[in-house]
Amino acid sequence: MEKRVVITGLGVVAPNGVGLEAFTHAIKNGISGIKHDAELERLQFSCQIAGKPVISTELALKYFSELELRNFNSTGILYGVIAGIDAWKDAGLSMEINKEPDWDSGTIFGTGTSGIDKFRESIYKIDDFKTRRLGSTAVAQTMNSGVSAYLGGKLGLGNQVSTNSSACTTGTESILMAYERIKSGKAKRILAGSTSDSGPYIWGGFDAMKVCTFKHNENPENGSRPMSVSASGFVPGSGAGALILEDLESALNRGATIYAEVLGGNLNSGGQRGLGTMTAPNPIAVQKCIQDALKNSGINANDVDAINGHLTATSKDSLEIQNWSEALDRKGKEFPYINSLKSMVGHCLSGAGSIESVASVLQLHHGFVFPNINCADLHPEITAIIDESSIPQQLIEKDLNIIAKASFGFGDVNGCVIFKKYSYSPIGR
Template identity: 55%
Template sequence: MSKRVVVTGMGVVSPNGVGLPDFLNAIQQGISGIRFVPHYADLHFSCQVAGVPPFEWDSLRPQISDVVLHGLKGVNIGYGLKAAVDAWTHAGYPLNTTETLWDTGCIFGNSVADTEAMKNVITRVDNKEVKKLGSRIVEQAMNSGVTSYIAGRLGLGNKVLTNSAACATGTQAILMGYEYIKHGMAKRMLTGSSEYVDTYVFGSFDSMRVLSRKYNDQPERASRPMSATAGGFIPGSGAAALMLEDLDTALERGATIYAEVLGGAGNSGGQRNGGSMTAANPEGVIRCITESLADAGITGADVDLISGHLTATIADKQEIMNWTKALGREGRDFPMVNSLKSMIGHCLSAAGTIESVASVLQLQHGFVHPNINLEDPHPGITAIIAETCLPTTLIKKDINIVAKANFGFGDVNSCIIFSKYNPE
């Protein structure tokens, strides 16, 4: 018998707010976390702005030992550890446990290791100073470093995995955790993802000429999903985590339930029929969404809000077209759609989980966050859906079901359906 899966805790490290209170205020007020980065100007990058979380390393001090903190160099691990521990405590669980929690696991994704930290390795090896590297470097270089740190801090003993699926990583992590609980393989799964876009990763994207370069002097206006003047995406860094639980377990301990995961799906377009390493096969996207609806036991008519991938590139128009076909809705009948990337940029592997936290907050507090920088919607988009579906100011509205999707390099797709918790 399938288990119902609910969200009982959240944590977030976002460019426009660290911690749930600051993040909630930011997305309600339409506050941007995009900032000018002088170092990128010094390096003559075309794009010189980024989404950078206001993160303080000392914020980890109450959560990990001074010894661990002193040796921790991987920024993406720091982000992920902060978000995960915040989600754990937000769910009401204690930090200091002495026993292994065999019924609780962790799936926490990321894409690439912190190359700035690895530069130190390369430099010391090339200078024949390998003995100066210390004993902590391997655990931070390995792709599973973030889950290892989280699981070790919390004593998690069920499945502990690091997934990686480019920009679909975050939603895929939540979906995998949901499936483990649904099929009775775990009672709880701490799910999330993290991303640190360091200088070298940022430079690689800049060389592709896919980043916005027209708003270096106006960073808060730079990220413009669905806009006629969108000029490319803005990389962002951060992390987020969602504590998922079997409903019976959550009810037994009297947990606060913030949302329910009704279902979801993931697939690949196979890089065929328009799909490629950097572009989505429309059929794959449509299948992913429709299979998510079917898994959730709902129809396209039930969706109140779409939290889109929508990166501020030429792919935005095609994404909206895919949604109209998957939901069977267009024009004024189309649900409202927003893109958190207008405020925080594209946080790559962390995008799906940060946007999922925003989705749950909108369900919980009854609002639709604005699309900032959308004073000029792309005419190709407003030709297929009504402009009223693209909110540019906060809308107070009861939201029951949110469809959250992300689509990544390699033509990979993931979609999750969140709903308000209904005891019946």
């Protein structure tokens, strides 16, 4: 018998808030975490603004020992471990160190890269014949699975411990992979999430591609403008989101807080065929991904109350709205609410899907739709498809039942997950 899967814990490290309380306050009030970045200016980037979480040494020492932090400079692992442990604690799970691994619990925690700054340091030391000065954690910091390895060790996880990587779809993919493992009975709970390193060595390639905005270096908070006619490219960001997915029976037995239920979802690729390329989505595949996610979740298009979109503040935003409209066969005033967290945090790359999923679940649990900022000048190609009322620019306090969250990544890969407000029923949903 397939298990029902619910969310019992959340953790987040975002540019506009580290921790659930700060993050919830920020998204409800439209607070931006995008700031001027002196290092990007020094390196003469076109885009000199970014969304970067603020992590003090004092905070880091709550998750790592002083010895662990010696020669440690992998921001992605730092963000991921903080978000992951926060989600674990939020779920009411024990941090006690046991002799036996927790065979029922695992983690699928994705990333795009790991330890870029440590890689750079390693290259220079090796070239200078100083290999022995790399330190004992150089491998753990630079291997892609470093974040899941750190989390697995700190939490004593004995089930699947792995790292997935699918560009901007990584976080959404990790949630769906965790969902499938729990639904099939192979695990009782999985810490799902994703993280992204920060800094010029991550963001430089995008600046070179000219997909980042260069028009808002003097007013950073106005720089990320999804769905806006004045959008001029995305703002680079970083951070991590984490969710504890758990089978319903286990959650009820523990008396855990249940934030939401995962009804299902879908992952696919456009194969870089038709209009799909390395950097552009195949619209047919995007629409199929959404429709198959609804089918997998056992719901109809009209059941969707809100959408948390990918919406990066590029020329593809209008295409994404069109794809949602066609996939759901809803337009004008019949279109559900839609918002983009990137208006407040920028594009957090491999961390985006999980951070945005945390925001989606918070909306369900607390009953609100967070505002889109910087889009008073909505693109006419978008308002030709859907009504302006579907794109809230002020907080809406409203009970929601179902939210669709989607991510579309480099390589023409897509993911859509369906979250539902939890309601107890002994059989079915």
